Amino acid sequence: MQKLQQNYPNERLIGFFYDPNIHPFSEYKLRLLDVKRSCNKLGIVLHVGDYNYEGWLEAIRGLEHEPEKGKRCSVCFDNRLEKTAQEALKIGEKTITTTLLTSPKKSLEQLEKALRAIAQKYELEIVAPDFRKGGGTQEQFTQAKEAMLYHQNYCGCLFALGVQREQQQKWADELSSPLRPQILPASIEERTVLYEKVIALEANETPFKLVREKFLNYRLLRAWVKRSDKEVIPSYILFYSTCKKEFIKTNVEFIAQGVGFLAKEEARFISLKTFNTLANTDYKTLKEMLQNPPTVEIEIAFRNTYLKSIVASLTPLVILDEVKMDSYELFIQSKTYQDIRENLVLIG
Structure with missing residues (x-):
């Protein structure tokens, strides 16, 4: 979003958070919390779509075992970009893009193709810059670390999470929640409490750092x-x-x-x-x-x-x-x- 502001200084940026693919819902709320934080810092108005998880599951039915950058991702892009296009028309905007273009885990070609198809359907324009080239991906990670943004360690969807944790030979504790009302260490709920404190400290201009602990x-x-x-x-x-x-x-x-x-x-x-x-x-x-x-x-x-x-x-x-x-x-x-x-x- 910073790069877009730099490259298009005369354009107004409006954020649209539509991610019904994110699972579980607590992770969705945590990511939304940090997106609100970023938009607030950058002075970007943010619109939030519905968390239509059941609708997203229906859209990708039969593609659950597709690999990353496969058909499931294409359907997921189409599903979310269509809502983006509809939101753009609703608020009177004519050009759309997606922050997914900066993700090293996604195919630029696949994303640009999805953007063009949706834009053609709704008579919109697109912006599809390649911010990854020329060390852009590393710059992105550096800026995110300096800004102490929430580090998302999986794409978001249930199926990508399962494959990634299997490859890491790591148990997917994101898929378990306590039956009793208790915040567990390194849980999504604990991270949410942490970033709520981060937002409060930033609002009070209190200096702080986030440090990692192995345990x-x-x-x-x-x-x-x-x-x-x-x-x-x-x-x-x-x-x-x-x-x-x-x-x-x-x-x-x-x-x-x-x-x-x-x-x-x-x-x-x-x-x-x-x-x-x-x-x-x-x-x-x-x-x-x-x-x-x-x-x-x-x-x-x-x-x-x-x-x-x-x-x-x-x-x-x-x-x-x-x-x-x-x-x-x-x-x-x-x-x-x-x-x-x-x-x-x-x-x-």
């Missing part, structure tokens, strides 16, 4: 605890709880200070009373804890306080209303993996 991430996918009578009982699995075997039958060998030590997987059952004492919380029941969970920071602080470990502990810690000498069935399905997150650093 061990964790996602709990599914878990339950059953007593000897096979009844599932309320339980809360703390962050970083990891089992080598997802399902075990075991028993509490002994109880000490409200903590039951299990015979397998180094697992421990912790009474809610003990958790409240060490975590400085005041939950009355497990049901209340499940509905209004502690933050991940509180969970990790409890783990560190209780275990007093100098290493990153993955011991399964399970909170129960009360711990009894009994046999149990424990199921924990989780993912533990290397990840990167951004943190805010205030300067001055």
